[in-house]
Amino acid sequence: MKIVDVVGTAFRNAFRSRLRTSLTVLAIFIGAFTLSLTNGLGTGVNQYLDDTVASVGVDDVLTVTKTNEEAPTDDGPAEYDPNQIEADGPPGSTTTALTDDDIDTIADVDGVLSVDPAKSVMVDYVQHDDGTKYQLSVAEFVPGMRVELASGSQVDLDAADPELVLPETYLEPLELGSAADAVGQTVALAVTDATGEQVTTDATIVGVAEPAVITMGGAIPNDVLTTTLYDLQTSGAPEAETTRYAQASVSFDPAGGEDAAQALKDRLEDAGYTASTLEDQLGTLTAVIDGIVLVLNGFAVIALIAAGIGIVNTLFMAVQERTREVGLMKAMGLSSGRVFSLFSIEAVVIGLVGSAVGVLGAIGVGQLVNGVSGDLLADLPGLTLIAFDPVSVATVVLSVMAIAFVAGTLPALRAARQDPISSLRYE
Amino acid sequence: MREAADVASPLLSVSNLHKTYGSGSNAFEALKGLDLDIAEGESIAIIGKSGSGKSTLMHLLALLDRPTSGTITLDGKDTSRLSAKQLNQTRNSTFGFVFQQFFLNAQASVLDNVTLPLKIAGVSRRERHARGMAALTQLELDDKAGNKANDLSGGQKQRVVIARALINQPRVIFADEPTGNLDTATGAVVEDILFDLNRRQGINLVVVTHDEDLASRCDRSVYIRDGLLAVREEVAA
Ligand SMILES: Nc1ncnc2c1ncn2[C@@H]1O[C@H](COP(=O)(O)OP(=O)(O)OP(=O)(O)O)[C@@H](O)[C@H]1O
Ligand SMILES: [Mg+2]
Numbered sequence: 001m002k003i004v005d006v007v008g009t010a011f012r013n014a015f016r017s018r019l020r021t022s023l024t025v026l027a028i029f030i031g032a033f034t035l036s037l038t039n040g041l042g043t044g045v046n047q048y049l050d051d052t053v054a055s056v057g058v059d060d061v062l063t064v065t066k067t068n069e070e071a072p073t074d075d076g077p078a079e080y081d082p083n084q085i086e087a088d089g090p091p092g093s094t095t096t097a098l099t100d101d102d103i104d105t106i107a108d109v110d111g112v113l114s115v116d117p118a119k120s121v122m123v124d125y126v127q128h129d130d131g132t133k134y135q136l137s138v139a140e141f142v143p144g145m146r147v148e149l150a151s152g153s154q155v156d157l158d159a160a161d162p163e164l165v166l167p168e169t170y171l172e173p174l175e176l177g178s179a180a181d182a183v184g185q186t187v188a189l190a191v192t193d194a195t196g197e198q199v200t201t202d203a204t205i206v207g208v209a210e211p212a213v214i215t216m217g218g219a220i221p222n223d224v225l226t227t228t229l230y231d232l233q234t235s236g237a238p239e240a241e242t243t244r245y246a247q248a249s250v251s252f253d254p255a256g257g258e259d260a261a262q263a264l265k266d267r268l269e270d271a272g273y274t275a276s277t278l279e280d281q282l283g284t285l286t287a288v289i290d291g292i293v294l295v296l297n298g299f300a301v302i303a304l305i306a307a308g309i310g311i312v313n314t315l316f317m318a319v320q321e322r323t324r325e326v327g328l329m330k331a332m333g334l335s336s337g338r339v340f341s342l343f344s345i346e347a348v349v350i351g352l353v354g355s356a357v358g359v360l361g362a363i364g365v366g367q368l369v370n371g372v373s374g375d376l377l378a379d380l381p382g383l384t385l386i387a388f389d390p391v392s393v394a395t396v397v398l399s400v401m402a403i404a405f406v407a408g409t410l411p412a413l414r415a416a417r418q419d420p421i422s423s424l425r426y427e
Numbered sequence: 428m429r430e431a432a433d434v435a436s437p438l439l440s441v442s443n444l445h446k447t448y449g450s451g452s453n454a455f456e457a458l459k460g461l462d463l464d465i466a467e468g469e470s471i472a473i474i475g476k477s478g479s480g481k482s483t484l485m486h487l488l489a490l491l492d493r494p495t496s497g498t499i500t501l502d503g504k505d506t507s508r509l510s511a512k513q514l515n516q517t518r519n520s521t522f523g524f525v526f527q528q529f530f531l532n533a534q535a536s537v538l539d540n541v542t543l544p545l546k547i548a549g550v551s552r553r554e555r556h557a558r559g560m561a562a563l564t565q566l567e568l569d570d571k572a573g574n575k576a577n578d579l580s581g582g583q584k585q586r587v588v589i590a591r592a593l594i595n596q597p598r599v600i601f602a603d604e605p606t607g608n609l610d611t612a613t614g615a616v617v618e619d620i621l622f623d624l625n626r627r628q629g630i631n632l633v634v635v636t637h638d639e640d641l642a643s644r645c646d647r648s649v650y651i652r653d654g655l656l657a658v659r660e661e662v663a664a
Binding site: 001002005009016324325328329331332333334335336338419420421424 | 486489491492511512514515516517518519520524526530532534543544546547548549551552
């Protein structure tokens with residue numbers, strides 16, 4: 001018997017008892033559907049995180065903070081450190097500040113190309129043409145940061161003039177017109193200096209940013225603007241105040257790969273600093289999501305195993321039903337191997353149909369959910385809650401087929417072992 | 428008969444054939460040391476009471492079952508030495524079968540039923556179709572090719588079975604009670620077809636039957652009683 005005939009016959013046999021096959025297919029459908037959906041959820045969320053990292057476009061920057069030796073432990077309260085300042089993170093969390101000495105030390109660490117202390121700037125308001133004043137946050141400075149633009153270009157880090165990328169949401173309140181119109185216009189930014197006086201400076205809009213989670217709706221300044229604002233803000237303050245930074249950005253050569261980056265982190269660690277990439281920071285989140293998806297997948301796999309037992313049952317019935325047919329075919333010279341193939345491929349066909357329908361169903365439902373979640377999770381623009389990548393879809397289909405094959409071996413073996421005469425005598 | 432067997436070496440030859448079903452206290456000896464030669468081109472009837480071991484003998488001759496002891500030679504070769512593959516090949520292309528029941532796949536088309544041995548042999552779809560239609564035409568069933576096997580009359584079904592038996596141009600057709608399920612008139616038609624094949628194409632016939640009339644149309648009849656060939660052997664007219 002030719003392979004095409006074996007497959008064709010198995011395919012037809014699978015649908016000879018339509019109701020029975022449909023019920024088994026339904027069981028597989030449920031498993032495959034759930035598995036695809038949970039997988040899709042993991043893919044969607046992780047893809048979003050990856051895109052977020054990618055949209056920042058920074059793979060050659062480490063965020064460095066001073067390792068806090070007296071980090072609060074369960075042993076009791078930590079001793080007060082005058083160099084401790086407010087840190088990124090949950091409100092109230094502090095970190096030991098980096099001083100200019102620290103910056104120099106970091107710059108001397110082997111592999112560090114440049115160090116930029118993070119100058120955190122508090123802008124009071126933004127104003128255009130003496131219009132209404134609006135609050136504006138300035139995004140934490142990450143060199144090389146890129147955002148999705150509605151118009152214009154990214155800020156030029158080396159530009160001599162102050163530039164910024166403004167979020168799209170400011171266009172209308174500031175009466176800047178369309179995104180294209182806004183590019184090239186000038187806005188005034190105000191900060192309060194150390195003496196309590198409010199001072200303003202001008203900056204040119206070079207780009208308009210689409211909403212994205214990483215900038216949290218803030219504006220992105222270039223180096224010159226940050227420095228200008230920081231200097232205005234700190235003028236009149238004692239020098240000890242102006243040279244304390246919560247963190248610094250260290251750029252390095254990413255060509256060395258993961259190992260080189262890790263070695264650099266270790267060297268910084270030895271020098272008394274904690275370094276992490278943006279990926280490290282999001283990595284924990286990814287791990288948590290992967291964990292949740294794994295547990296959900298576990299449930300789906302249990303459903304699939306139950307469905308596999310359904311296949312065993314279905315095929316045993318089919319073998320029983322076709323005892324005489326199998327006997328006849330063997331009497332006519334069909335080999336046991338071919339009989340085995342006939343039944344195991346029939347099982348695989350049932351698996352294939354169930355998983356294909358399940359995956360398609362999941363993709364359909366995924367589209368619906370994405371439509372709804374787009375409205376519900378408007379704060380997370382660009383998030384596709386349930387995404388399907390071809391590899392994981394193929395993995396689901398193939399592993400269901402593998403489960404089906406394994407499930408089919410027992411009945412197929414029984415059919416293959418049948419002796420033609422007793423099968424023909426079977427009533 | 429003697430002359431025929433002596434002239435050419437027999438197609439099938441059986442010696443001291445034993446077949447025991449079951450074991451221990453349940454053991455039943457269906458064949459008890461049977462000898463038989465079947466010459467090339469011969470039609471032979473195996474007659475005997477129900478339960479005498481006719482089907483058992485036919486299944487052994489057709490290599491569907493293995494004897495408990497004794498040898499079966501085909502073309503002078505000991506068949507117990509055949510590999511599983513050679514055995515399948517022989518069943519598929521040397522033998523054609525008409526069993527006591529029709530054994531048709533009720534839901535499949537008449538054509539598909541007829542061409543099953545070709546499908547098993549690995550013949551291409553196109554050639555299967557052509558040869559299947561030719562066989563059906565030979566048995567005047569070509570207009571039923573697309574029908575479900577289930578929808579045919581008993582006589583038509585038996586003709587489909589015969590078409591299936593001869594589709595691979597076998598050298599021997601084994602027929603177990605080919606007319607047992609048919610009325611006299613239809614049975615006669617089926618008999619005509621079988622003997623016609625024997626005469627025109629030289630296909631050996633091994634027919635198991637209760638029916639003395641059918642047996643008398645064969646070249647030779649052998650009687651089985653209690654698992655042995657009865658002495659009463661005769662050459663038909
Ligand atoms: N698988 C088996 N196990 C035990 N006994 C068997 C088996 N097959 C056949 N027999 C016995 O062997 C004997 C011969 O059976 P067989 O089928 O050859 O008879 P038969 O001559 O073809 O009868 P009939 O004319 O009714 O078809 C019977 O007594 C039957 O009960
Ligand atoms: Mg019988």
